[in-house]
Amino acid sequence: MMSSVLLGLCAFNVIAQPFPAAEPLPKASTRALAVETVAERLGHPWAMAFLPGGGYLVTERPGRMRVVNEAGLLGPPLKGLPHIAATGQGGLLDVVLDRDFAKNRRIFFCYAEPDAKDRSLNSTALASSTLDREGNVLKDLKVVFSQKPKLRSSLHFGCRIAQSPDGTLFLGLGERSSFKEQAQMLDSHLGKIVRIQPEGGAVSGNPFAGKADALPEIWSWGHRNIQAATLTADGKLWVVEHGPQGGDEINLVRPGKNYGWPVITYGENYGGGRIGKGVTQAPGMEQPVHYWVPSIAPSGIAELTSDRYGPQWKGSLFIGSLKIQRLHRLQLDGEKVVRDEILLPDLRERVRDVRQGPDGLLYLLTDSSEGKLLRVKP
Template sequence: MTKGMFLRTGGVLAATLLASTALAQETISTQGPDIAVETVTEGLSHPWGLAFLPDGSMLVTERYGNLRHVTPAGDVSEPISGLPEVDNRSQGGLLDVTLDPDFEENRLVYWSYAELGEGGTTSTAVARGKLSDDRTKMQDVEVIFSQEPKVASSAHYGSRLVFDREGHLFVTLGERFSEAFRGQAQELDSDLGKIVRLNPDGSIPNDNPYVGRDDARPEIWSYGHRNVQAAAINPGTGELWEIEHGPKGGDELNIARPGENYGWPIISYGVNYNGTPVGSGKAQAEGMAGPLYQWTPVIAPSGMVFYEGDMFPEWQGDIFVGGLASQALVRLDLDGEKVTHEERLLHERAKRIRDVVEGPDGALYLLTDEANGAIWRLHAGKAS
């Protein structure tokens, strides 16, 4: 289930979204259809995550700590109150946001953020709360997960939140960057460099791969990850696909399977930022899963969706991923688990793309990562 994907195109909702007031728009040619690119709104401070509400409006996080409600017409609310304090130093702050699969009944919203600990240490945390009917505050807020251990770093928090078909919550995490502790990505008694799988209340599913082992944390789903900031459920298989940052080279597209080791920091297609080899200096090793696809030079991936809508029939089943370093929206053609073609869109706009979400109208919605961040809407046809 994709974020906020409660309604499909058609009816009043689609008409509302299609009639939204755009600040600016232009037509872009692609290897497939011509697309119109509209600016729904701007003036957001480093927006990070976006989730659609059932009426077609949006919740958007700003990394410095604010959660905003944005209407289809682009009106931006004051910050929604009730969220815990976040540590917004460096790469920290308020990160992803998603809705409970039963949001229309329980109004629960989940978000990830950098949580401050003792002595300036931090970790990734996930909280949930009930959105008030007037969308001005979060009520009954509780922290359902805190990455362990907390460490002295303000980098590599992950973190995307993805519900699977059974209602389990995947949380993607980083290994917190520093060579002093990034090796914990290979250690099962640490949450660093892991993807974890939780029940919606933060408890542990009984079928997680390490449940019952004294030497492993039961929330762990897969390990050996560097910094996963793009993840989505493959609608054809129900599996979690993820894209993680490499160092200097070696961004990776993987299928996150239970108990699999993805090799960081022992193997990598990239090198350290100073040019020295990573770990063994090898890109592959026995017992460690290799990527389906890798980027060298990096795109710096953030945000990901499998396109399912009717607006772009040529792109159904394709992956779209935001590129920070590449300053582009990257499209991948797939044949099963094989990437057969890559196309880069919007590179002429030269903006860091932080998140990409399919809207209920079948359009693609993007967040640009900047002090004057924007929401872009990509839809079929030419700009008016």
């Protein structure tokens, strides 16, 4: 049972202020980029990881994971996955290789996990497995985290993973849409980022460890629906989240901070109408580093650490758009976004994932029943 640790909806005095104008719309780049198809005929691909020696590990939301070789040939679906609730926005979602993959062959993946007794209930889970040398079977399956509570919903699973240099895992979790108030409850995992050990369990240094009425896995709270996460070279955790209608955000996440949903937002209800008191600021709640009005439905994020596209782009963040079907480059000055540049405006593909490959180039996954793995070349 949820205790009423409902902070923000009742405990804060919100700042009554006019709803702000949108930030200036980004401009399309005049720079020419080449897009090369690496693989196609993927079924709603959601995430990719680069295998040592070449090839890719790709998840497909309907509940498949497969190896794609360097030539783009799709391998058969891997055996050994757990039961997956592939419904609505749920299914098999993010995947990352363990930092010691070359030694232990371990991967981490997250997915919509059905309740063992009632399959109509589900939540986001994180599991580990080892990939056999032939790339056909996942072994040693272990569920290392299950979001609480499980609910009857097919929306807002979140499900993006970032692994820190010490091996601990950050997992971005959605608030399951109709249950958005729980993003402000510290005894619920909904609308949170959690930090856990690779074998399972909260990290002892988490900000709410040992506190009553708070779950020890929680790292930050007040999130809506996290669709991308990355740890940049300087060790900072950046996440991208979907807003409602408008108000998509990129946030720089710090431990114990409250990112405001659904108390503050730059978006509004679908069909119009302000959410709650219709404010964008409140004491004790963080502001996004950057936001989009109208929505672009961002998904995927990568920091470019190479100079393959020239020195000016090194250090930028690259974010995909599902709705507008393009790529954005966010130029940073410290922790501020100083430029939002549209790339590939004629792509006409829903960009679900963005990663930098071992070759220093950017790779994209496109979300459709005939999804593609794309390489972006200067």
